[in-house]
Amino acid sequence: MxxxxxxxxxxxxxxxxxxxxxxxxxxxxxxxxxxxxxxxxxxxxxxxxxxxxxxxxxxxxxxxxxxxxxxASIIKHWIYYSYNPLEWEAFDPNGCHWMRLPMMPSNECFMCSDKESLAVGTELLVFGRDILSPIIYKYNILTNIWSSSMTMNTHRCLFASASLREIAIIAGGCDPLGNILDSAEVYNSETGRFENLPSMNKARKMCSGFFMDGKFYVIGGVDQDMMQLACGEEFDPLTRTWRVISNMFPRKIDELVNGTSHATMAPPLVAVVNNILYAADYEEQVVKRYDKEQNSWLNIGGLPERVAAINGWGLAFKACGDILIFIGGVHGRMIEVYSCIPDEEGSLQWNLLASRQSGNFVYNCTVMGC
Incomplete structure (x- = not known):
């Protein structure tokens, strides 16, 4: 035969x-x-x-x-990052494979607008602004095609977001008129629909979101007076209620760099591995671990020394399963990807996982697990 x-x-x-x-x-x-x-x-x-x-x-x-x-719990995490406003690449840290995505639809207004990204299910969502209104571009790994047919219930940018399997929660941000929001909504990639959630206790933008122990959290950000918020908030999907957690910001507010406007600082760089929260402090060049019981942060190690940032912009700090990933640019239009596995004591040993000639600034970054 x-x-x-x-x-x-x-x-x-x-x-x-x-x-x-x-x-x-x-x-x-x-x-x-x-x-x-x-x-x-x-x-x-x-x-x-x-x-x-x-x-x-x-x-x-x-x-x-x-x-x-x-x-079957056969889930592998890929990193999706943008090194210029319309170009995206995927990186598989398991096999060190790179894959370039199709070019996003070109629009000068979208290119210049603030953009957020989110991976949920088998979709990569990129939020921005078109000529007339906000727009969401969706890349589906099943078809290898970009589309733009969905909208949120509340148009927003500079929001916090995180995904858990096929659902994602989006909270805060600001609307097209600049009003800072306390509203939140959930997106289901199986149905393609957004559903409103109860509002947070605090309105905030330029904040970060993550899931931990099955609950969604928002930390950081600034309020309507452009003051940095020290408190965080926890959303319980079972009770659909928000709880304020005081002093959850990774640094004391009075320790922030003098002369730096809160509005120009990047949202906190946070990642959750095995339900333990870590933060990358780009000013002190250290990684911190969050103690849930004490509601406090402990320095556990340094960041890779070669990468550079502007008030935290241009960097990515993500979790890929049980691995912490740090991505940053170096001189010579180079992106470097570092990885480490926190041990039981939380100490870190960074390894250079891969490097790529694709610009030296990370515009957006998200992780897809499927």
Missing amino acids: ELSKNKCIKNEDGEVKTTINSSLLSRLLGRDLSINCLIRCSRFDYATLALLNRSFRSLIKSGLLYRLRRK
Whole structure:
């Protein structure tokens, strides 16, 4: 029997190569076992697998494989970052693969507007402003296409956001007239809809959001008087209530750099690994760990020394599963990606994971786990 259309693919760790035949796989293994094998392949290879036959292509584009991966806890985290207003790249820290996304639709107004990004489910959302109104561009990894057909219930920018599996929560920010908001809403990538949530206790913009222990948090930001807010807020999805947490900001307000306007400082750089909150203090060049019981911060190590920033802008500090990722630019139009795994004591040892000639400023960055 002739074995045609053989393909070589890597496993999730990139170590073992297996030659498979698209016309025989389903008959030899059966559909269920074939799918069970596919969900364990690296999703970097899904584009190649989609070329093997219509059945594979249909499975991948339907999103079924990603839903089954999530159900089986086979989740890998990719970093999506923008190094100029319309260009995005994806980086797989597991196999150190890079992938360039299609160019975003060009619009001068959108290019110059404040932009936020968010990854939820299998979608990358980029929030900005078109000529006439706010706009959301959506990149779907299933189709490799950008689209712009959705809107929030309240148009906003400079907001806090975070995702948990197929849902994301967006809170605060400011509206097109500059009014600072206390409102919040939840987005479900399965339905493609935004739903209003109860409002926060404090209106704030230029804040950061994250999930920890199944709850959503907002910290940092400035109020209507452009004063830095020291308190944070916790949202419980079960009770749909907000709780103010005093003095949750990673630094004391009176320790902020003299002569630096609160409105020009970047939102706090925060990441959650194994339900432990970390913050990257770009002024002190240290990483801090949050003590939930004491509501306090402890210095646990330094940041990579080569990267530079302007009041915290141009950097990214993210969690990829149980790994902390720090991304920054260096001279020579270079982006460097560092990683570390916090130990039980919380000490850090940064390793240079990858570098890329793609500009030296991170405009937006988010992490997709699927």
